[in-house]
Amino acid sequence: MHIDTGIISLIEMGADGTRSAQVDCSPKLIPHPGQYLQAHCPAEPDSALGWSLFPVGLPSSITDTDHPAPLSLAPIPRSWHPGTPLELRGPLGHGFTPPPALQRLGLIALGESAARLLPLIRPALADQADVVIFSAAPLPAMPPAVEIQPLSALPEALAWADFWALDLPVEKLPSLRQMLGLEPQAYLPRPVQALLTLPLPCAGVGECGACAVPLRRKSYALACKDGPVFDLKQVDDW
Numbered sequence: 098m099h100i101d102t103g104i105i106s107l108i109e110m111g112a113d114g115t116r117s118a119q120v121d122c123s124p125k126l127i128p129h130p131g132q133y134l135q136a137h138c139p140a141e142p143d144s145a146l147g148w149s150l151f152p153v154g155l156p157s158s159i160t161d162t163d164h165p166a167p168l169s170l171a172p173i174p175r176s177w178h179p180g181t182p183l184e185l186r187g188p189l190g191h192g193f194t195p196p197p198a199l200q201r202l203g204l205i206a207l208g209e210s211a212a213r214l215l216p217l218i219r220p221a222l223a224d225q226a227d228v229v230i231f232s233a234a235p236l237p238a239m240p241p242a243v244e245i246q247p248l249s250a251l252p253e254a255l256a257w258a259d260f261w262a263l264d265l266p267v268e269k270l271p272s273l274r275q276m277l278g279l280e281p282q283a284y285l286p287r288p289v290q291a292l293l294t295l296p297l298p299c300a301g302v303g304e305c306g307a308c309a310v311p312l313r314r315k316s317y318a319l320a321c322k323d324g325p326v327f328d329l330k331q332v333d334d335w
């Protein structure tokens with residue numbers, strides 16, 4: 098985990114209305130897909146808690162530390178603009194960990210945006226994997242090799258992928274099986290990791306507990322430290 102400063106070089110608006118910022122900063126701060134940075138704007142001392150910013154979009158590379166691609170981060174407040182300086186802390190949490198010999202990557206966006214799943218696409222295509230994305234949210238222009246499907250096509254496709262990556266608001270966990278077309282108590286037939294959307298107000302600094310996620314066996318995990326990406330089989334409430 099590193100602490101450093103960065104500066105916004107560009108503001109972008111995604112196809113789904115997600116407002117993101119390209120940030121010039123040390124490559125050491127760059128989060129992997131599903132991880133996040135805690136950002137604070139020193140010009141806005143009233144926003145003491147800062148913002149949890151996730152990598153979004155389709156960079157050509159986010160892992161080449163010698164030639165890092167511009168980092169797009171979201172969500173950002175409307176008050177930020179090109180030239181805004183930021184104090185950054187990260188990368189934080191645990192991101193997605195696709196298997197090394199991945200052949201078929203399935204992405205499922207169940208929230209209002211698929212943007213946080215998109216950074217998984219370029220590395221998968223570079224490894225010659227097939228990629229399908231299921232989303233009800235508008236998507237940007239995709240590489241030709243990426244297949245786009247509606248959420249309604251999911252039930253017939255659940256055995257297709259080697260690995261599924263979900264973006265899921267935590268309040269939708271209880272209805273997840275219904276959304277996937279699964280029987281009660283049934284699991285997906287392939288490994289699934291879910292990026293849970295929930296507030297991360299202290300990002301682990303104060304251990305406020307606001308990001309507690311119920312696990313099976315009656316325990317809890319803190320999404321800010323132990324997640325926000327979880328193996329779905331470990332999570333309770335669905």
Ligand code: FES
Nearest residue numbers: 299304305306321
């Ligand atoms: S956000 Fe405070 S403990 Fe996780």
